[in-house]
Amino acid sequence: MYLIQAESMKNLKTISDPEAFKLMADETRRRIVFLLRAKEMTVSQIAHELNITPQTIYHHIRKLVQGDLVEVTREVRVDHLIESYYQATAEVFHFTIGKTSRDKEFMLEETEAALKALTRIGFKLKYDQxxxxxxxxxxxEQKDCCGAKEFEDAISKLDDIDFLTKQDVQEYAGILSMSDEEFAERDELRKKFRDLLKSLQEK
Structure with a gap:
């Protein structure tokens, strides 16, 4: 038996690559990542769990590995075959948008999709590009304004609290680390966003 062991999985991982966002837009890939957050599995085990062909699972796994959402944790040689075990690269993924032109292009697509979805649930909106x-x-601007990015690594290492509590800690740390001016700026940006969004509603 031949074994390759990977590093242990991180609790929290920040993802800013728009391509990773697109990968997770697929329901099957989300289900795969959800399974692999809990334990390592082979392609055949995932296929059995999700009732999907191994060929399809392998196709998705390959893309998830390329997107750094899933990794090979170990490889076991059984007879003349090598079987790979996969696991998510983190228990929790924090998706955040960067500042490149590709990031903005992704945000434009996502925002337009959100506005279209609002019209489908009854909101009458009129908007252009x-x-x-x-x-x-x-x-x-809101993402740049405030937050607690400098605390992310420390928060991820708090192994004795669950994910929801970590989210609260992240939010509270952001508020505590803000100056009065930054807090006021955040509220002003939120108000501008709300006002612009409400202006899209047709009377």
């Missing part, structure tokens, strides 16, 4: 771009600018 400039409005979508303005909304994205405000979203990105």
């Amino acid at each position: 400039k409005t979508i771009s303005d909304l994205v600018e405000l979203i990105m």
Whole structure:
């Protein structure tokens, strides 16, 4: 038997690559990552669990590995075959948008999709590409304005608390680390976003 062991899985991982966002838009890939957060599994085990062909699972696994969402934890040689075990690269993924043109392009697509979804649940909205771009600018300004990025690594190492509590800790740390001016700026940006969004509603 031949064995390759990977490093242990991180509790929290920040993802800013838009391509990873697109990977997780697929339901099958989300289900695979959900399974692999709990334990390592082979392609055949995942296929059996999800009732999907191994060939299809392998196709998705290959993309998830390329996106750094899943990794090979060990390889076991059984007779003349090598079987790979996979696991998610983190228990929890924190998706955040960066500042590159590709990031903004992704945000434009996502914001337009969200607006279209709002019309499907009853909101009457009128908007154009400039409005979508303005909304994205405000979203990105809010992300730049405040947060607790410097605490992410420390929070991820708090093994004795669950994910939901970690989210609260992240939010509280962000608030505590803000100056009064930053807090006021965040609220002002949120108000601008709300006002712009409400202006899209048809009377």
